[in-house]
Amino acid sequence: MSSADLERGGGAKARRTNNNYYVDNSDQEWTSWLIPMFVAANVAVFVVAMYINDCPKNHRGSEGACMARFLGRFSFQPLKENPLFGPSSSTLDKLGALEWYKVVYQHQGWRLLSCIWLHAGVIHLVANMLSLVFIGIRLEQQFGFMRVGMLYLLSGFGGSILSALFIQNNISVGASGALFGLLGAMLSELITNWTVYSKKAAALFTLIFIIAINLAVGILPHVDNFAHIGGFLTGFLLGFVFLPQPQFGWAESQYLPANSSVRSKYKPYQYVLGVLSLVLLIVGFTVGLVTLFKGENGNNHCSWCHYLSCVPTSQWSCGNR
Template identity: 70%
Template sequence: MGSGDLESRGSSKNRGPPPPPPASNYYTSSSPYYTESLEKQWTSWLVPMIVVANVAMFVVIMIVNDCPKNHNSSLEGNCVARFLGRLSFQPLKENPLFGPSSSTLEKLGALEWKKVVNDNQAWRLVSCIWLHAGVIHLLANMLSLVFIGIRLEQQFGFARVGVIYMLSGIGGSILSTLFIKNNISVGASGALFGLLGAMLSELLTNWTIYANKAAALTTLVIIILINLAVGILPHVDNFAHIGGFLTGFLLGFILLVRPQFAWQERRHLPVEARGKSKYTVYQYVFWILSMILLIAGFAVGLIMLLKGENGNDHCSWCHYLSCVPTSRWHCNNR
């Protein structure tokens, strides 16, 4: 969050411990999401590295795809932007996102139920996070990652944000594979929704340090609901979004806990003079419950997946969470 460390005040040894500065020196509200504190601010390098890795991976995908060589133009039209050579895109009728063919994505690690369950290729739960269906898909995800991830990394460090990103991506992959049988899935959306979920739980578990609580909560919930609502459109894997969001939400209670305001206010005093516990009871309760739910959720999901079970058999209406059929489109994810 904020930058700088607490500095000792007062020059006389006989004055005793200096009085705590006003609360306004500790917390201000520069945005609806977070308050600013005098805690250490981390330098963000992990999120930019993830962006670079995703862009580099997309270039590799397009080189392998090699549309001019592998595509039959007489059947489906010409490659788009042929001046790019091997990097040119599939015809827009085949891929409107300016990207490779589905067969290329499948070859390089796209998430597919049959490959994971029947061919024991569980590594696809991770590899699919680093693949994107096209330039538009890549730009949308990477811009979101920059706006969400850099701020979180500056506040909580690369280790915690990295764990949330990867585990949320895997959680999204597991839920997606359990419910979507007929399509492949790629993208970092599950991991990104995990960061959104972590932001929400961080707000709830650190409620006492926020200046504009209602504004922060309302804004964040609206952003999450809008993004989840977009997921009910066809060709969007909302199960990856939901799985990633739930994983990140639980991880936020575990990894993003902050000391309560009263402890922060007195932390420069001697230990015996603080008189306040570092964390509140509800923070401990959230931490324990989230740890139990997270472990149980991953265990149940992986067991169901390895057994080849179809999540739709246990939830007859859940398929509507990813696609709602209308007169203009149909859904075929089951």
């Protein structure tokens, strides 16, 4: 039995179609444990951040008093400073928030990954963790912890790269890039496994609508939509690499009668999409990292790209991004 079948923890069933046999794994699911661990890790990091923040002791500003002072050292920064009910920006910076100058000139590239475990406040954390539970658990049950874990981390990394290239005057934190990567992977999974879905159009339009709404929210001020876009594009490409499903089943000798013919595991277009996506990922990560560590500002090469993250209106300004 293959390692994938061992991870699923169930037995496959041999079926017959036109004298060709295939193995049906459609009724098997993995047990989701990695996504709950990610949720627990994000919550734990936020608790640590609030402990280190210690607003009653360290707050000396003029923005007002700490919020929820009954929480002691876990009380929040004043709302004028952080309306999301969380720590100060200096605390987030200390713990590994994404900051362009420190990544490029102080050689702290680890911030490209550490920032995805930090959150600006309770509201930020709850919104992201609810999304992670609803999206991630289903994906892990269907495709296993290894592939979904790689999707999450690499998408978060890709989002951080694009964010650092275009937002260089503010810090950035949050798992949103990784979450958008899971959404992107869901879209590419639908495309590459198109023939196994019964209600294709409905699934496609629903998913595109959800993605469009979430990206549209990113044009509001103080939302890092570049992390969203970078994570989405990374996850979209990774989905073609990690999430193709056998279109005719995977035949294994112990399930088949002797001298039976075996169909191909994947269709040719799945191989093409997978190879092309892998090449684009390698090129994109290489160009992005080289450009970033050379100290380039992405806005200098794209005069309109700043509108992807914030669109100024009469109600708000985008500030110096």
